Amino acid sequence: MSNLHPNQNSTWPVRADGFAVPYEVFLDPQLYAREQALIFGGAAWSFVGLTAEIPSAGDFKATQIGATPVIVTRDEHGVVSVMLNRCAHRGALVCREPRGNVRRLQCVYHQWNYDLRGRLRGVPFRGGFNGKGGMPANFELDTHNLQVLRVEVLHGLIFATASRTVESLEKYLGPMIVSSIARICGDRQLEVLGDQRQYMHGNWKLYAENTRDPYHASLLHLFHNTFGLYRSTQAGACLMDDTHRHTMLYAKASTSDETVDREVYKDVRSYASQFKLSDPSLLAGRSEFDDGITLVIMSIFPNLVIQQIANTLAVRQINTYGPNEFELVWTHFGYTDDDAEMRGIRLKQANLIGPAGLVSMEDGEAVDIVQKAIAGTMGASYLGMGGGKAEDAEHLVTESAIVGFWENYQSYLGLNV
Amino acid sequence: MSLREFSPTELKYHVENLLSRYVHCLDDDQLEIWPTLFTEKCLYRLIARENTDRNLSLAALFCDSRPMLTDRVVSLRHANIYERHSYRHIISSLIITDVKSDEVSASSHYAVFRTGTNGATELYQTGRYDDLIATENGEWLFRQKIVTFDTGRIDSLLATPI
Ligand code: FES
Ligand SMILES: [Fe+2]
Numbered sequence: 001m002s003n004l005h006p007n008q009n010s011t012w013p014v015r016a017d018g019f020a021v022p023y024e025v026f027l028d029p030q031l032y033a034r035e036q037a038l039i040f041g042g043a044a045w046s047f048v049g050l051t052a053e054i055p056s057a058g059d060f061k062a063t064q065i066g067a068t069p070v071i072v073t074r075d076e077h078g079v080v081s082v083m084l085n086r087c088a089h090r091g092a093l094v095c096r097e098p099r100g101n102v103r104r105l106q107c108v109y110h111q112w113n114y115d116l117r118g119r120l121r122g123v124p125f126r127g128g129f130n131g132k133g134g135m136p137a138n139f140e141l142d143t144h145n146l147q148v149l150r151v152e153v154l155h156g157l158i159f160a161t162a163s164r165t166v167e168s169l170e171k172y173l174g175p176m177i178v179s180s181i182a183r184i185c186g187d188r189q190l191e192v193l194g195d196q197r198q199y200m201h202g203n204w205k206l207y208a209e210n211t212r213d214p215y216h217a218s219l220l221h222l223f224h225n226t227f228g229l230y231r232s233t234q235a236g237a238c239l240m241d242d243t244h245r246h247t248m249l250y251a252k253a254s255t256s257d258e259t260v261d262r263e264v265y266k267d268v269r270s271y272a273s274q275f276k277l278s279d280p281s282l283l284a285g286r287s288e289f290d291d292g293i294t295l296v297i298m299s300i301f302p303n304l305v306i307q308q309i310a311n312t313l314a315v316r317q318i319n320t321y322g323p324n325e326f327e328l329v330w331t332h333f334g335y336t337d338d339d340a341e342m343r344g345i346r347l348k349q350a351n352l353i354g355p356a357g358l359v360s361m362e363d364g365e366a367v368d369i370v371q372k373a374i375a376g377t378m379g380a381s382y383l384g385m386g387g388g389k390a391e392d393a394e395h396l397v398t399e400s401a402i403v404g405f406w407e408n409y410q411s412y413l414g415l416n417v
Numbered sequence: 418m419s420l421r422e423f424s425p426t427e428l429k430y431h432v433e434n435l436l437s438r439y440v441h442c443l444d445d446d447q448l449e450i451w452p453t454l455f456t457e458k459c460l461y462r463l464i465a466r467e468n469t470d471r472n473l474s475l476a477a478l479f480c481d482s483r484p485m486l487t488d489r490v491v492s493l494r495h496a497n498i499y500e501r502h503s504y505r506h507i508i509s510s511l512i513i514t515d516v517k518s519d520e521v522s523a524s525s526h527y528a529v530f531r532t533g534t535n536g537a538t539e540l541y542q543t544g545r546y547d548d549l550i551a552t553e554n555g556e557w558l559f560r561q562k563i564v565t566f567d568t569g570r571i572d573s574l575l576a577t578p579i
Binding site for chain 2: 098099192193194195196197198199200201220222223226275277278279281282327332347348350351354355356358361362364365368
């Protein structure tokens with residue numbers, strides 16, 4: 001049983017030479033249950049989809065916030081709603097398909113039906129039959145709606161929260177993240193290219209650490225390093241919002257010196273200068289953004305990563321299935337006004353990312369081998385690179401944003417430190 | 418010689434033979450053979466059925482030349498980190514759907530079992546192959562192989578092609 005529970009003399013290990021993360025945070029079912037209540041069901045905005053996934057009136061998408069099934073809809077007035085996918089009668093799934101187009105949401109169990117904003121519109125046998133049965137006289141439709149969440153849409157990204165008190169989405173994200181989202185999603189209409197789903201046998205927070213970790217990116221991912229898509233020697237930064245919930249990690253390819261890199265990485269397995277592509281079309285992309293930034297990994301607490309790697313653009317949504325299981329849903333996108341060649345580049349560079357991706361498949365392995373190794377143990381990990389404190393870094397040899405993530409996590413869970 | 422001159426039994430024999438060689442090289446760690454079973458200009462696409470059902474073309478793997486297939490193999494051998502594993506492909510229900518003078522269309526179903534380092538074997542993926550097969554210098558080769566997988570939820574990662 002975890003000692004990381006409030007009011008139980010909880011202790012988070014402290015060390016002078018950096019930051020420690022007790023492994024039980026990746027294992028403990030009670031912490032997992034509290035995360036569902038205090039993070040995914042608490043004062044946080046979770047990503048649920050792109051407006052481009054539900055372009056027409058009546059479109060719906062079934063997804064999750066953490067472990068909780070939700071429905072995202074667009075009604076005849078264009079209004080986007082998010083509600084629990086749980087019938088107000090006796091709790092059945094209302095949408096049993098991942099997506100579709102409907103006029104009403106109807107639960108199959110006893111055919112209660114709801115409009116696209118989740119309001120109960122009809123109940124069979126409400127008045128009984130032949131004067132028998134039926135609902136109580138004081139039964140009111142509008143007290144049995146689906147549980148509707150607060151929704152905000154930012155540049156085509158839909159976020160929802162069950163919290164009535166959490167600040168506006170824009171405040172929650174902070175100006176740096178808002179402008180970074182605008183950079184990728186602000187000016188042009190997004191076009192969905194397709195999804196990839198990756199089921200990971202690890203705790204979701206291992207992935208939260210992974211995407212806030214520029215230290216591993218050129219060491220674990222040889223493909224990144226060898227082809228200069230990402231190296232820790234490149235110009236870049238690892239920045240957090242004021243609350244340290246979110247991280248923006250970026251790099252500019254071709255800002256490092258090939259000769260210097262050869263020296264820096266000379267003993268490193270992941271720098272294989274002899275490895276050449278026999279079909280270079282895979283990496284023949286286009287420069288898309290004027291700022292020269294070629295790689296962006298934005299980690300938005302709790303369940304979203306937005307990425308730009310070369311010409312691949314994607315959102316990755318984290319859905320949890322237990323302390324040891326989560327699914328990563330990658331939705332790749334481009335822009336509706338991409339020309340045919342650009343669309344082709346994005347589809348081809350998709351070989352780089354996702355569960356089969358030449359640069360990203362290793363993250364599945366990284367999550368897996370940590371979860372396997374910590375089974376049954378106490379003990380703690382160590383974060384020291386860059387100083388072991390939650391600070392912004394104008395370089396890429398740091399783990400500081402991971403420390404920021406944990407400090408924010410501690411405050412969400414009310415863990416005494 | 419036009420492929421129309423082959424009898425249905427002969428065609429099926431050649432297609433089956435190619436499919437068998439295909440899965441043997443993938444399953445017995447002879448990945449370097451895999452690209453040689455394709456024509457120089459070719460298309461290999463491994464795509465989730467949930468994408469094709471929505472008319473979306475995003476694939477898990479998408480190679481449009483034999484050198485690109487080779488690059489995938491070289492990367493798996495020298496660059497990528499993944500758990501050592503092996504597959505067994507089981508192919509069934511082959512049908513020849515069309516015969517042109519220079520190519521044959523064939524469809525079949527597959528199941529792939531994966532064995533990891535702990536020795537547990539799990540059903541990893543099911544799906545279908547839709548192939549265009551041509552002959553070059555008397556050799557039967559894939560001109561196009563579209564692999565559409567049912568198993569949209571990829572377990573951990575996908576390294577070796579299907
Ligand atoms: S549970 Fe939905 S109508 Fe009864
Ligand atoms: Fe990574």
